[in-house]
Structure formats: structure tokens, C-alpha cells
Amino acid sequence: MTKKKVLLTYMESGMGHIVSMQSIHDALHKYEDQVDIIDSYIMQEDGNKHQIQFEKFIIWETKQTNKIAGYGNFVFFLMDLFAGQKLLRFTHRVFFWKAVNATLEAFKKRMPDVIVSTHYFITYCAVEYKKRYNPNVKIVTYNPDNNVHTWWDSRDGMFFVNNEQAKEEAIKKRKFLPENVVNVGFTLRNSVLQTTESKTFYRKKYRIDDRFTIIVADGAYASGKACAVVKELVKTHMPMNIILIAGKNEKAMKRYHKVAAKLRHKHKEASLRVLGFQPNICELYKACDVFITKGGPNAVLDSVCMKTPVVINYYAHPIEKATTNLFCKKMKCGIYESSPKKIRKCMENLIKEPKKLLKIQERLNAMPKLENGAEKIAEYIIKQVQDEK
Helix, strand or coil: CCCEEEEEECCCCCCHHHHHHHHHHHHHHHHCCCEEEEEECCCCCCCCHHHHHHHHHHHHHHHHHHHCCCHHHHHHHHHHHCCCHHHHHHHHHHCCHHHHHHHHHHHHHHCCCEEEECCHHHHHHHHHHHHHCCCCCEEEEECCCCCCCCCCCCCCCEEEECCHHHHHHHHHHCCCCHHHEEECCCCCCHHHHCCCCCHHHHHHHCCCCCCEEEEEEECECCCCCHHHHHHHHCCCCCCEEEEEEEECCHHHHHHHHHHHHHHHHHCCCEEEEEEECCCCHHHHHHHCCEEEEECCHHHHHHHHHCCCCEEEEECCCHHHHHHHHHHHHHCCCEEECCCHHHHHHHHHHHHHCCHHHHHHHHHHHHCCCCCCHHHHHHHHHHHHHHHHC
């Protein structure tokens, strides 16, 4: 009997949507004897210029929310103001129809039995594909955010979320059918689950000495406050290691390599290391004492899984504000502080009085082990294809 095709769609808008899909792939891997798993960077693989341009536009929008204070909030305000779902459909039928149609053609080419999405655009296209071409296709969406924004398509498919507040928002505010929304908790990819060695082990692996160590990042593009925070941290006279993850930001990489060289020349107590994209970033989180970042849901989650306290220095829009509230206010895994100068002083105080950090660390250590929501999603997918046989 021919195995059912499960299409896993990867779309870049930051790296959060991609790593969430990786988690689902990892969980589905053990069912490869039952389904045909198709991993697809669906917006790039076929070389369609309209898809490529649209994904670049989405990436550009993501960068703008990090660079321009208030831009993200303004965009989400407009989305809510103009009736959300109606605006979604109008915009994509009038302005982005070429990218939509190209994506529908990409689905037709692959002929999936199940389409799995972690991005609102792919979910919208999947619903349109089902409506126009294949009424039997199953649509499975995992929302990697900690809330549910108004452009998630509520018309069809199962919608998985990672916390109860998001589930309530989906049903009460976004009008999803209750039977179509399930809270599975957070999805965890293998690179998280397999980072099980001690802090000492990873410090040795990455040649990190026993000084207080801070890792600073801003998602894939380092376009938020990461560089401003590092610029302030290097002013310290306290002993600390600073690790900047510049990601895909080549400009920041070059600039801060020069800063790091100046620090070495001055023989200051602080050191700076500048790194690009790190596939095993969780190992570095675990090796460090504090992770300073913006409110990106997946980055903060990864740090929490490594039991490393977070300092969130910026949230670009309601999605990242929800992350800040969940992890800093409710779960108390870290703190929110937007001022780079205050962050430096805070880090210096933690060196002087480590008991303050110890309280957060104790809460992290006492947290029960997180269940992997990706496994529940994989089980649902397998059940759907089995019921079809």
C-alpha cells in the first residue's frame, strides 16, 4: 500500500517557524515506515520568483519590527482594526495573489495527504488549496507563538498551541472551533533534547573560563538591541565573558570583531567573542550564566530548557510581548529590562551578589521536565492517515 504523504513546510520569518517545524520532523521520524515525510522549503525550492519575493518581504517585515520601535505594534493594530480574517483574505487575493497561486501550484506538484504548517501564510494557502483543489487533504498547524494573532486562518484544520492562554484566545477572540484547537505544550527539537551534558562540559567544549558569562542574541538577524547591549556591556570593569551571536548579520559580525580585538589589546577584565549562526546554540545557552535576547518565543524557550535565566530586552509586537509575559511574569524564568545601561548594571550586580541570580536559577531547576508537544502532533498526524486507510 502506498504510504501517505506528509508535507512539512519550512518558511523563514526569523528562525522560530523553522525550528518548530524541525521539532515536528524529529518527532515524525520514528513513523517513517508508515508515512512519506516530505521536507520542503516550499517558498524557495521551485525557484518561483513570486514565492521568493514574498518570503523576502516577510523577512524584511520581521527585520523592520526589530529595527523600528512601534512598527510591529502598528502593523498588528491595523490587522486587528480591519477585521483580521477579512483583511487576511482581501490582502492575499488582491496584493499577494501571485505568491498564493504559486504556493498552491507547489502543493499540487507534491500532492500531499497532510500539509503541516508553522506560519500563517502557509496555513492560509493550505486552506485555499483544500477549498479549490483537494477537499481530502488534512491541514495541521502548529502556532509557535505564545499568543494567537488575528491572521491565523480559522476556517479549517487542526490548530495546535503551546499554552492555555493561547488556546483561550484562539477560541474566544479568534473564533476557532473549540474542537479544532489543542494545547500540546512546547515543541522541542532533537538538538534541545540531546543537549544533556553539564554546564561544566559545555564550558570546556567552547573554551569558556570560569568568569561570569553572558550570551547575547536577537534572533537570526541581530537587528534588535543585541548590538546596543554589547556596546554597553564592554564598558564594564567587572570580570565577564560576553558572547554575541550575530547570526546572519554580517555587518554586526565585522564591527564587533573589531571591538573584541580592542578589548584584547586593552587587556580588560571583560572579553568579547562574536559568532555567526550556531546550529547547536543550546549548548552555548547551557554553558552561560545569563541569556540576553528579545522576546522571540523559541529562543527564550530553548534557554529555559537549558535552565539558563533570560533577560528580555525588547519585544517588537504583541507576539513577543506575550512571550515576555509568559516566561518573565508567569513562569518567572527571567526579567524584562529594556535599557542597555541598566542591563550592564544588573549584570555587574549579579557578579557582586550572585544570590539574586540563584533565585531564578532555583525556579528553573525546580521546573518539571517539559513534555514534547511535537510528539503529540506527530501522533495526531499518524492517527489521521491511519483513519484514511
